[in-house]
Amino acid sequence: MSYPVAIILPSLNPDEKLLKVVSAIAESDFSRLILIDDGSLPEKRVYFEQALSIAKEAGLSAELLCHAKNFGKGRGLKNAFNHYLCDPKGCLGVVTVDGDNQHHIDDIRACAQSLQENPDTIFLGARDFSLEGIPPRSRFGNRFTSLLFRFACGLRLSDTQTGLRAIPNLCLMDFLDLSGERFEYETNMLLEIKAKGFAFQEIPIRTVYIEENKSSHFNPLVDSFRILGVLFRFLAASGASWLLDLGLFTLLQILFQRLPITASVFLSTAAARICSSILNLSLNRAVVFRQHGNLTRTVMRYYILCAVQLLASAGLVSFLLSFLGRSWAVPVKLCIDTFLFLLSFQIQREWVFRKDEVSPK
Secondary structure (H helix, E strand, C coil): CCEEEEEEEEECCCCHHHHHHHHHHHCCCEEEEEEEEECCCHHHCHHHHHHHHHHHHCCCEEEEEEECCCCCHHHHHHHHHHHHHHCCCCCCEEEECCCCCCCCHHHHHHHHHHHHHCCCEEEEEECCCCCCCCCHHHHHHHHHHHHHHHHHHCCCCCCCCCCCEEEEHHHHHHHHCCCCCCCHHHHHHHHHHHHHCCEEEEEECCCCCCHHHCCCCCCCCHHHHHHHHHHHHHHHHHHHHHHHHHHHHHHHHHHCCCCCHHHHHHHHHHHHHHHHHHHHHHHHHHHHCCCCCCHHHHHHHHHHHHHHHHHHHHHHHHHHHHHHCHHHHHHHHHHHHHHHHHHHHHHHHHHHCCCCCCCCC
C-alpha cells in the first residue's frame, strides 16, 4: 500500500546504516523522503549522495537539506518541517526516523499507517526499557524524564526520547514555533502536545540498540541538563510566587508579632497569598500552561483553589504552632506549603488551566 506521508530523516556523520534505512524505506512504497545533513564531515557526505540515488532508483521522491555546520537535530527537524509545509504534495503528515538503523521498517510502516487512519493524532514509537541489554544511560535517562513528565505536565509516556514520531499536518505549524536547537527540541514537542491538547498515542516498537547505542549523538550529561531545564520551567513560575509568598509572610510575622498567634498567622498568610496569587496566576496562564480564552472560568477556579489552600495553610500552621511555639513559624510554614505546593500544581494543571479541546488549524 502507498503511505501518503513524508519520511523526515536527519543524520550527522552517517555510515552504511543510513543506506540500510533508506533502502528499507524505498522498498516500502512511501511517498516522499526528506534527508537532512546536519553539518557532516566532508568524507561522510558521500552517504547522503548514495542514499539519494537509492531512493530515486526506487521511484521515491527524495530531497536533501544541508547545514553548512552542525546546528543540532532540533534545527534540522524544524527546517525539514518548514520545507515540507511549503509544499506537502498531498501528504497527511510526516514520520521522523533516525538514521542509525534502530527503527525497524515494520515499526515505521505501523506509524505511517496509524497516521493515515487517524490523521488528527500524533503517534509516538515506544520502546520497552525493561528488557535486558538496554544501555544504562538510556534506561536511566528515559525513566527519570518519564517521571518528570508525569509530575510536571501530566503526560504518561513510556519512551520520552523516541525519535520515531508520526505527526499530522495540523500540529507541524505549532512545532515550528518551538525553541530548541538540539535534543531538547524533541522534549519541547512533547510539552507542546500537552500545552495544545493534541491527541496522541504510543505505539509499541522494537527496542533496538546497535553497538551499545554508540552512534547516538545524545550527550547524556549536557543534553539531559537541557531537557531538565525545559521541564523545570513548569515549576519556575510557582517557585517564584512561592518565594514571594514566603518572603511577605516572614515580613508580616515580624510586623504582627504583638497579635495572637492565630490572628497573626491568618493575616500574614492572607496578605502574602493575595500578592503571590496575582503573580502566580499571570505566570501560569501566560508562561506555564499557555492558556488563552475563558479567563473568567480560569480566574474563578484559581481563586477557589487559592481560598482552600489559604485556609489549609493557615489552619495547619496555626495548629502546629500551638504546640511548637511562634519561633517555629517559618520552618513550619515552609514544610506545610511545600506539600500544598505539590498538590496545588497537580490541581492547577488538571482543573484550573485544563484545555477542553484542540482548536483546528
